[in-house]
Amino acid sequence: MADTTRPFNFSAGPAILPQEVLERAAEAVTALRLGGHQPDAPSIGLSLLEVSHRGGPYQAVHDRAIELAHSVLNIPEDTHQILLLPGGASMQFVMVPTNLSRPGRPASFVDTGAWSSKAIAEARHFGEVRVLGSSSDSKFDHIPPVNWADAAGSSFLHITTNNTIYGTEYEDLPHAPEGVPLVVDASSHIGSRPMALERAALGYAGAQKNLGCSGLCLVFLRRDLIDDPEAPASPKFLKYATHANANSLFNTPNSFGVLVLKLVLEWIEARGGVEAMARLNNEKSELLYETLDNSSLFAAHARAGHRSRMTIPFTLNGAPEAERDALTARFLTEANDLGFQGLKGHRSVGGCRASMYNAFPVEGARALTSFMREFERRA
Ligand SMILES: Cc1ncc(COP(=O)(O)O)c(C=O)c1O
Structure with a gap:
């Protein structure tokens, strides 16, 4: 729950x-x-x-x-x-x-x-x-x-x-x-x-x-x-x-x-051991990768076939370069205001990173992806 x-x-x-x-x-x-x-x-x-x-x-x-x-x-x-x-x-x-x-x-x-x-x-x-x-x-x-x-x-x-x-x-x-x-x-x-x-x-x-x-x-x-x-x-x-x-x-x-x-x-x-963790982690990460792969604004950093189910860096590289940093900052501020914390990416990749460890709820992945789609429509 x-x-x-x-x-x-x-x-x-x-x-x-x-x-x-x-x-x-x-x-x-x-x-x-x-x-x-x-x-x-x-x-x-x-x-x-x-x-x-x-x-x-x-x-x-x-x-x-x-x-x-x-x-x-x-x-x-x-x-x-x-x-x-x-x-x-x-x-x-x-x-x-x-x-x-x-x-x-x-x-x-x-x-x-x-x-x-x-x-x-x-x-x-x-x-x-x-x-x-x-x-x-x-x-x-x-x-x-x-x-x-x-x-x-x-x-x-x-x-x-x-x-x-x-x-x-x-x-x-x-x-x-x-x-x-x-x-x-x-x-x-x-x-x-x-x-x-x-x-x-x-x-x-x-x-x-x-x-x-x-x-x-x-x-x-x-x-x-x-x-x-x-x-x-x-x-x-x-x-x-x-x-x-x-x-x-x-x-x-x-x-x-x-x-x-x-x-x-x-x-x-x-909760059913690592097998149960895997089912939830697959569900959470698939929700996010699906959103990233179907977006013309957001993009996953890692190539398909090599992607982590735990730590998912992504950028707003679909935005024109001149607007990217400002749009990323706006996305992070709005996300933070809505209760999505810790999404700022590591300085070496930039952009955002969603770490969704075992204890992270599926509801959080659903809420984030729906916010991302809504943000993209407005951007
Ligand atoms: C893959 C990996 N190795 C090593 C470390 C370093 O861990 P610690 O800060 O516990 O020394 C980290 C920290 O994030 C990590 O992600």
Whole structure:
């Protein structure tokens, strides 16, 4: 059910969260309940924010969040371990090469936009980087074709599976060549649909889009990579083994972020899991793409066949160039006045961006598209 008292929140991240998750998280800030903040369990009389991460009440939250991440996101427990780490997804740009780079072997990347470029820049500190494909020449409006066999011999192969700024998305995870760990940054679409995440040797997602709040990163990695004797020497904190061997409690965790993750995963599960999320996300994104493709004013940035169902940048490129900026500003102001918030596009694409994560209601997509058609008639 849409909550009509709130604006439609199209923010790219931090992003919309389910209302009931917000309410239950607020309640836990006042008084945590036993059993991982189960709805009918007695309150412990203390806030989640003021109890030890080593005590039972928090541990139940922590363990349940990890258990749910395996089951809801289909990350097999026998092959992969889940870590809940600080530093957001950006920290993984550093931790991935810290742990996976190997002397004499290049790291392979596909450059699909700003976030992969940042990951590439960090990896260069650790050795040679090979860029197997890039769509930078066309403003990252598609996923470039890549011959995956070109990654053979690499220390790892890294892709950004949903490109938050440019609105492109890998339909499927590739198979990396034998012996090459596939690494995926799935920050902006994890949990949005069934994905073959088990194909990734290592995956990560900043939580502030589909999984909860900022400052927490969900990482999953193949168990054989955790204590790989070939891993280069590095500071203890940056080693996956340090966190894996301490069940992500090596240092004081972001306990609030972990609670919100748990509540979000319970919310997804109760609604029918990632399959149900996919049906809604398809419906929302199809409504918007259909409007964009049938418009002579609005245009999607990403090419058909490469389009994200989560993050949809679009422009008013049908307007004469001289009027475009003013018309875009007018569209955004009117949209904002009507309660469509967070639609301003990222500066590198310009125009607008509608991020419609799991918690975003179908009603919001219907309302936006009907406003867009009405705006176009008047423009
Ligand atoms: C695909 C992708 N990777 C990485 C990041 C960086 O995440 P964080 O700010 O949590 O470090 C973002 C943030 O939006 C993102 O969209």
